[in-house]
Amino acid sequence: MNNSDKVKVFKAFCDERRIEILNQLKCGEKCACKLLEDVDISQATLSHHMKILCDSGIVNGRKEGKWMHYSINKEGCQLAEDLLKEMIQPCVCQSNNQEDCCTK
Amino acid sequence: MNNSDKVKVFKAFCDERRIEILNQLKCGEKCACKLLEDVDISQATLSHHMKILCDSGIVNGRKEGKWMHYSINKEGCQLAEDLLKEMIQPCVCQSNNQEDCCTK
DNA sequence: GCAATATATCGATAAATGTCAATATATTAT
DNA sequence: ATAATATATTGACATTTATCGATATATTGC
Numbered sequence: 001m002n003n004s005d006k007v008k009v010f011k012a013f014c015d016e017r018r019i020e021i022l023n024q025l026k027c028g029e030k031c032a033c034k035l036l037e038d039v040d041i042s043q044a045t046l047s048h049h050m051k052i053l054c055d056s057g058i059v060n061g062r063k064e065g066k067w068m069h070y071s072i073n074k075e076g077c078q079l080a081e082d083l084l085k086e087m088i089q090p091c092v093c094q095s096n097n098q099e100d101c102c103t104k
Numbered sequence: 105m106n107n108s109d110k111v112k113v114f115k116a117f118c119d120e121r122r123i124e125i126l127n128q129l130k131c132g133e134k135c136a137c138k139l140l141e142d143v144d145i146s147q148a149t150l151s152h153h154m155k156i157l158c159d160s161g162i163v164n165g166r167k168e169g170k171w172m173h174y175s176i177n178k179e180g181c182q183l184a185e186d187l188l189k190e191m192i193q194p195c196v197c198q199s200n201n202q203e204d205c206c207t208k
Numbered sequence: 209g210c211a212a213t214a215t216a217t218c219g220a221t222a223a224a225t226g227t228c229a230a231t232a233t234a235t236t237a238t
Numbered sequence: 239a240t241a242a243t244a245t246a247t248t249g250a251c252a253t254t255t256a257t258c259g260a261t262a263t264a265t266t267g268c
Contacts, residue, residue, distance in 0.1 A: 119256080145256095145257080146257070146258055148259075148260090149257055152256075152257080169265060169266070170265040171265095
């Protein structure tokens, strides 16, 4: 997975509105029209955020007739957790680096 | 912790350059001048990104003479992991929501 | 004190992002 | 077929972010 894809995952958590939306979805699947009632943004803006959330893999969209149902995507979340761990985990080459950098 | 602060944490992972920088820091503490060699950006831009990384709590800065040493902040990382989990964890009110939303 | 070095800040600019009203598309009900 | 409804897309605009060169600040060595 390249850095651009990694960024895409964490974009889900980088906007206050999207955090509100995720918070709504913690209570289970909701359709866009319900989210629209609970979050104070226009329909176009909601649609925009839902696209970003789905692209991140954190949210899943399911079309049923004219309704879009959104829910938190377990697999995507697991992937995000794993990714986060991997991105901050000390690497083996730590040992190569014992001599202090720049403190000549 | 409010949503604005949560956003701040995940900003650390929402830029390709910052991911490169974090990747460098996985190998241990490095000073800004070393990072500048390894990541292809200007000194001003590096300084900008280091500020965002430190503000997120993911990175720690330590001044030693005229050098700034940066390293991954274990506590901040743990906080980010916990936060991520909390943000996507199903809430108890799930049970209130069994009837399908919008499928009248 | 002065010169050299490392880093931060400032100001300008370009690119990306969030926002909305308007419009388009898809689905359902009549 | 038409009207009504739900959602997506478009186009315009404002805000935020990333970037850099220039400058300021802090530290060290002479």
